[in-house]
Amino acid sequence: MEAAPVDAPPRVRGLASWLLNRAAAPANRLVARALEGSGIRRSHYSLLAVLDEHGPTSQAGLSRRTGLDRSDVVAAVNHLAAAGLLQRAPDADDRRRNVVTLTARGRDRLLELDEVLRAVQDEVLAPLSGTERRQLTDLLARIVDHHGAG
Amino acid sequence: MEAAPVDAPPRVRGLASWLLNRAAAPANRLVARALEGSGIRRSHYSLLAVLDEHGPTSQAGLSRRTGLDRSDVVAAVNHLAAAGLLQRAPDADDRRRNVVTLTARGRDRLLELDEVLRAVQDEVLAPLSGTERRQLTDLLARIVDHHGAG
DNA sequence: TCCTTTCGTTGGTGAGACCAATGTTGGTGA
DNA sequence: TCACCAACATTGGTCTCACCAACGAAAGGA
Numbered sequence: 001m002e003a004a005p006v007d008a009p010p011r012v013r014g015l016a017s018w019l020l021n022r023a024a025a026p027a028n029r030l031v032a033r034a035l036e037g038s039g040i041r042r043s044h045y046s047l048l049a050v051l052d053e054h055g056p057t058s059q060a061g062l063s064r065r066t067g068l069d070r071s072d073v074v075a076a077v078n079h080l081a082a083a084g085l086l087q088r089a090p091d092a093d094d095r096r097r098n099v100v101t102l103t104a105r106g107r108d109r110l111l112e113l114d115e116v117l118r119a120v121q122d123e124v125l126a127p128l129s130g131t132e133r134r135q136l137t138d139l140l141a142r143i144v145d146h147h148g149a150g
Numbered sequence: 151m152e153a154a155p156v157d158a159p160p161r162v163r164g165l166a167s168w169l170l171n172r173a174a175a176p177a178n179r180l181v182a183r184a185l186e187g188s189g190i191r192r193s194h195y196s197l198l199a200v201l202d203e204h205g206p207t208s209q210a211g212l213s214r215r216t217g218l219d220r221s222d223v224v225a226a227v228n229h230l231a232a233a234g235l236l237q238r239a240p241d242a243d244d245r246r247r248n249v250v251t252l253t254a255r256g257r258d259r260l261l262e263l264d265e266v267l268r269a270v271q272d273e274v275l276a277p278l279s280g281t282e283r284r285q286l287t288d289l290l291a292r293i294v295d296h297h298g299a300g
Numbered sequence: 301t302c303c304t305t306t307c308g309t310t311g312g313t314g315a316g317a318c319c320a321a322t323g324t325t326g327g328t329g330a
Numbered sequence: 331t332c333a334c335c336a337a338c339a340t341t342g343g344t345c346t347c348a349c350c351a352a353c354g355a356a357a358g359g360a
Binding site for chain 2: 006007008009010011012013014015016017018019020021022023024026027028030031042045046049050052053054064065066067114117120121124125126127128132133135136137139140141142143144145146147148
């Protein structure tokens with residue numbers, strides 16, 4: 001039951017956009033599988049990580065830092081708050097805002113997820129050496145930075 | 151109105167799966183924009199290219215070579231046939247199959263698309279040097295090959 | 301002859317990335 | 331002080347992809 005090869009013509013294989021999508025697909029599949037049953041989605045991890053590293057943040061701030069749409073942040077915060085992984089409270093200083101704060105339980109879960117996702121990344125990057133992995137993440141990061149948020 | 155930076159924490163930025171998705175997003179946006187109004191989608195190009203390089207192919211063959219699901223190939227072939235870019239005919243030797251053939255008009259269109267997509271790739275990979283671009287496509291290709299389909 | 305596989309097709313699901321509109325609140329300039 | 335514009339959270343969509351299950355027809359092997 002090995003993976004079937006994808007024998008696309010060079011014209012297509014050389015296309016960065018095609019390669020990016022084709023490489024992202026298995027990565028997403030593996031992440032989704034690893035997170036299956038935990039009630040956590042890929043985007044949720046980003047939110048928890050941002051909260052852990054930047055401390056309490058408004059939802060708009062979360063949107064900016066994760067690249068998620070503001071409306072999608074709403075749903076994600078709903079879900080994570082219901083799971084007790086973070087808290088949402090109105091900001092006293094600026095009453096337009098909600099301040100989102102990581103709970104202790106949220107932090108614990110984040111650390112577990114760190115492990116899980118590190119393992120998944122290993123799977124995704126399996127065919128590459130350590131040096132090549134660093135090369136790849138560096139190149140991708142530069143593309144991401146260059147295009148920013150559309 | 152330049153692109154806003156995405157200031158994700160290192161834990162997230164280092165994630166291959168996150169980077170792949172974040173890099174694929176602008177690529178898809180640019181491709182979609184370039185193809186806008188032409189009635190051609192991203193996946194259609196792959197089909198045309200496969201037909202040009204491998205000659206007449208069954209729909210299942212197209213599915214294997216492009217990585218598209220068989221059911222999605224059906225819709226794409228419907229669309230492209232309606233546009234006169236390819237023809238679908240039952241295979242006399244194997245009556246389960248449809249043989250899909252590129253028309254002259256389809257080939258012309260393909261050559262135009264080659265130009266368009268080459269320009270888009272230039273945009274996507276703008277921040278990278280020629281060497282780096284080759285590095286990136288090579289690394290991505292190895293990931294794609296390693297995970298194959300399914 | 302059965303049994304399995306392949307093929308095209310239909311119909312549907314779920315996630316993800318978006319976009320528009322609304323009511324509220326802040327901040328600014330006249 | 332008032333008017334205006336910008337930012338915020340939220341609702342409620344849309345659209346594209348990737349994918350899956352199931353079907354009847356046809357082929358091929360046991």
